[in-house]
Each structure stands twice: as C-alpha cells, then as structure tokens.
Amino acid sequence: MKDMEFPDWYLKEKEKARLKLKEAKPAKYGLDFSLQDYQREGKSFKKIANLRELSRPVQERMESVGLSIDEKQRSGSHLQEDNFTTYLKAMKSLLPEGVVVMDTDEAIKTFPWLKDYYFKIIPKNLNKHTAFVNAYSQSGIFIWIKEGVQVEFPLQACFYLKTSNYVQVPHNFIIAEPNSRIHLITGCVPDQECKDSAHIAATEILVKNAAAVTYTMIHNWNKDSNVRPSVGIRVEENGTYLSNYLLTSEVKSIQMYPTAVLARNSRAVFNTMLFCKGESHIDTGAAIYFKGEDSKGEIKSRALVLDNSHLAMRGNLSGRKKCRGHLECRGLILSKNAWAEAYPNLSGSRDAELTHEAAIGKIKNEELNYLMSRGFSRDEAVSLIARGFINLNIPGLPPAVNKYIKEVVDLTARKSI
C-alpha cells in the first residue's frame, strides 16, 4: 500500500510554524533553554512485532515507568523510540471495537477532520515549546474512542529516548466521544546511555459529554534531560478527567502546567507525586478553569524534595459560576540544600467555592516522636513518614510501579538523614 501523504493544511501549518518559531516567547514558568541545541533528525528504527524483542535493559527501563512488557491487563501498547513509532498493538480481546489507536502522523493523514482538533485545546503559540511542537512534531499517540465505548483495561504508551543530544517531539490526542471511557498510561524514559536529551510534547485531550478519561504519566528521566510536556484538556458536560503524574527520577529540568477547562457538571482531578532529587529543577502544577455550573475540580500535589533540587509547585483554580474546587500543594523538604516554592492561586466570583492548602517544610519532630513511640528508630520513622506522605493512593497504578515507588522512597528517605 502506498504511503499516504500529509494533507495540505498540515504541511502549510508546519511550514508557517517553522518560519514563525523564532518569534515564539519563552514559557512563563520553568528554566529557559535553547531548543536549537538539539538535533531533530536521527536514525530511524525498525518496527518490532513484540516488546520482548527489545533488549532486557530497555525492557527494564520501560518497566520502571510502569509499562508491562508482557502487556498483561493492557488493552493495547504504543512505543515511540525517539521520533518513530516502532510498536503499536491493540489487544483484540481487550480493546473493544470503536477504539482507534494510531501514530499521530498516520491519524493526520487518515482523518481529515483532525484539522478541527489540531491545537484547538492548547494554544499553538502559548510558548516556544508548543510552537516547537507545531513546527516539528513527529509521531505521538492518537486515541479516538467512539461514542459509548468503554475500555476496561488501560492502554499503555512509552516515549523512549535513545539518541543523545536529541529532541523527541510527539503530539498526542485523546478524543473521547460521549459516554466513552478509557485509561492511558504513558511512561517517558530515556535509555541509560542517552545524554542531553529533551522531550517536548503536546497532548490535547477532549472529554466529550459524560465521557471519562484517566491519564497516568510516569516519568523516569536522566539527570541531563530537559522535559516540557504541554497538556490541555477540555471536559464537556458531565465528563470526568483524572490525571495522575509521577516523577521518580532526577531530571535536569521539567516544566509542566496541564490546564483543564470544565463545562457544566464536569469534573477534573490532578494528582501529582514528585521525587525531586539531585540537581533537578522542577516546575509543575495544574490549572482548572470552571466554565460551567456545578463543575468540580481538585489539584493535589505532593513532593519529596531532596539533595540540591529546586521545586516550584503551582496551582490555579478559577471559576465564574457555581463550582467547587480544592487545591493542595505540599512539599516535604528532606535536605538542607533543597528548595521548594508553592504558588496556589484562586480566583472566582461569589458562587465559586474554591479552597487551597499549601505547606512546605521538614518533618515535624512531634511526628517522628509519635512513630518512635511505636518502636521505630528515627531513620525508620522518617522513611515511614516520607512514604506515607508521598503516597496519594492513586487508583490504577500497576503494582510494579507501586513497588518501585516504595523502594525509591525508602532509599531517598535513608539518604536524606
């Protein structure tokens, strides 16, 4: 079969975006860095038929971000190595008809109507990162769940960085038609040999009437990775969006600020768990705009801040109509050189019921003493509190990831003493 061509609108859009890229402004938050320093053209990778074909070290890296190599209890898998989709599989027995999972480039070639969704949720010129995705995106995952289709087991997608000094630029879409339901787990991880890489992504999520989308992102970077995933979500009436984000590793810098716009009686929840380690510079948060009456939202962030890391936690709830939202940012600082900042922001009219709590600090001696009175040493008490603090009991996380988290927390807690 002859390869399909990109539609004209897309080629023109890319051309225009590349010409205008220099005008793009830096992101409002996070460290600025030059995208020109990274190569975009790399070698291509051959497609694989089974995740077991990957080398064991690669499999282990993927498992570290919660991906199942044997694809147990997964309705499908997607693997993008650098900027090439090398594996895409739907588990026919688990993925019902009416779910389309494709490489985004292929989806753009296949569905002309995708033009109406392209950078309609995230402003394409929001900052230089979104502009960069508009100009140079390659691949990404496209998921379209048709009306009334409910997917029981999660789909999994891996964004794997292989080449050093390289930038991965996926553009992802999740379009959930009315009354549909899906859970996507994405794991982002570079190869251990991969140096100075970047991941600049855009993910646009549309949750239509009474649909439900769960989006779980697990990141395990290298200490020299720069990461800028832009996520935009629109939730229509009675829809539900649940986001879980987990960062388990040191990273050079990461900035993300997923933003949800809620229609009447819809709901969005953002859970974030961060391990800020080494020299990491992390700027994360979320925003919810309550546009419809009776919409509800919650942003909950927990961070263990270690070593020489720098953390900024942001949250923004904004509502003009009758709505209810809560924002919680809490950072537990476990090293004397670590630094944390919290920026909770609420804005609303009289009918909006918006609350927040933000706390940054070390473990209280009273808590340590309480646990010590149950027979735990000081070190054990720190470890227990750190583990309990970071654990948001997020539903749907694979046991392997939970185990991984437990080990990481124990290790970091011990290290911090």
Added chain:
Amino acid sequence: MEIKNLDVEAEGKRILRGINLKIGKGERHVLMGTNASGKTTLALTIMGFPPYRITRGQITFGGKLLNNLQIDERAKLGIALTFQSPLKVDLNFAQFISEIETKFGSSLEPIGNYTFSSTSKRLKGGLLRGRREAPLCSRGGNSPPEYFGGRHRGCKPPLESSPKGERLAIELSSWKTEFDEEVNYFKDRNLNDGLSGGEKKRSELMQVLAMRPKFIILDEIDSGVDVDSLKLIGKILDARGESMLIITHYRHILNHLRVDKVHLLGLGKILVSGNPDKVLDGLEKYGHHGYLEKLGICKECPLKECVLIK
C-alpha cells in the same frame, strides 16, 4: 515499672516533684488528678518525650534504667503509650499496623477460648464493640489465654453474677478476625486524620496492642468514647495481662476494669495512693479539693499556690 524520687522539668519549669511509683508485673494502677496536675507529663516522661527532662530520680523498667534511653528504645523494651491527643500523620493506618506487626514479629493470634461475638459485626466498629458471653476462666477452669499474658487475669466472680448480670458475650476465638476487622475499619484512613475523638482512641489502642507491650500507659483512653465502646475497651483491657497505668478523670471505665491502686496527682506530686474503691468514692463524694482537705493533705501542703484550693 519503678519510679523513684522523680523530678521533671520542661522549658525551665518544674512540673513533677518527687514522684514515687511502683507498678508490679500485671498490676493496674490508675492516675487521677485535676487538669494540669502533671498526669500526661508523667506519661510522656516515662516514654522519653521531649521537652520533659528528668532533673532528679530515676525510672526503671524490668530492672533497666530508662532515664537516658531514646523513645524507640523504651518502646522496644515493651512500654507503650496511647496518646490523649494523637497527632495526625500522613501514613495509612493499615500499612502502619502492618509495619508494627513486622517490627514486633507478631500478628495477633486467636486468644485461647475467647472470641468476639459476631454480634459485634453488626455494630459499626468491630473489635471495640460487641459483648462477650463465654465464661472467663476461674482457677482450675480453662487455661488462661496466651495472648492475655498467660495469667488468670479473668479470675474473678463468674460473669453471671457480675454487676447488672452482664454476660460477657462471646467466644473470643477470632481475636485476629476482629483485629483485622478493626484495621479494616480504618484501612483507608491515615493516622488520626479526620477521625472522631473515639475513633482516635480505638486507633491508638490498636497500634499499642499490635506492639505486644508489657506495660501500657493509657492516657485518657476513655475520653471522647461512646458508652458501648468504653465498656468494651474496659473489658478488653480487663482481659489482658500487661501492667498498666491508666490515666483518667472518671471512674466509668473502671466499672469494667479491675484495678489495683489509684493515685491522685496534684501540683506534680502524688498526694494520695490507695485502695481504688476508697479513693474513687472519696473523690466522687467530696471532689478533689474536698477529699484532700478531708484527708488533711491540703492543710499540710507547703505549696501556697495550690490550685486545688481555688
């Protein structure tokens, strides 16, 4: 547990003065006193909590001097404390119980002939509610349950003839089931997070029981607890063999729990020690000050600033 000539201060203020207290193996002593008389200070001092500093005297447990031991070292010796106002900690309750059990190598075992009644399952809360009806042992009867410390703690008048003819419900055969049920009740909760006063006390008791301690200090375990729970807490404690120091303001819990001695603390000193019925009756009849005055203690008291007089 032996406390000799104990003086304790905190932030430069002397709080306990010349405390002498000896609690033998399996004995249960009650500590009463007005607010701010030093009861909780004594509990926290025994446990080794800052900012309480021993300036004179000593505390020994099983012949071992506690004065310079860390909190966890004291806990590992078998001393446990249920807190009056336990702190909220971001730690899942069920996970914490599991950690305690791992540390102390114990999972609660069924206790001899005793089991909690399934009736308790109809009552919200499990372990600390419900009734017992199986006969407790009398000497020469059933062997004492191991989990109770292997002693005939329950050897007292047959239950049928106990006050109000209450029948201690139950075959206690599934203590563990009930324990698990109680853990289950709290399983999605964090320690003391969003719990009512009574729930906090139940949570405290569960933690302490999981430690399999030898000596339990119960700091107002009865405050904020509903009548049914109070009764069962009393009965559970009564069926156990650990030494106890029970800090309370009221005698209600003592209706369900046989105790050996009552001490009255005032201004950091033990002012009265004696037979439980006698002291409790005296307190009930005359109040703290009236009772002390009747005993002639107030008149002899050298402390001119005595709050009891007010």
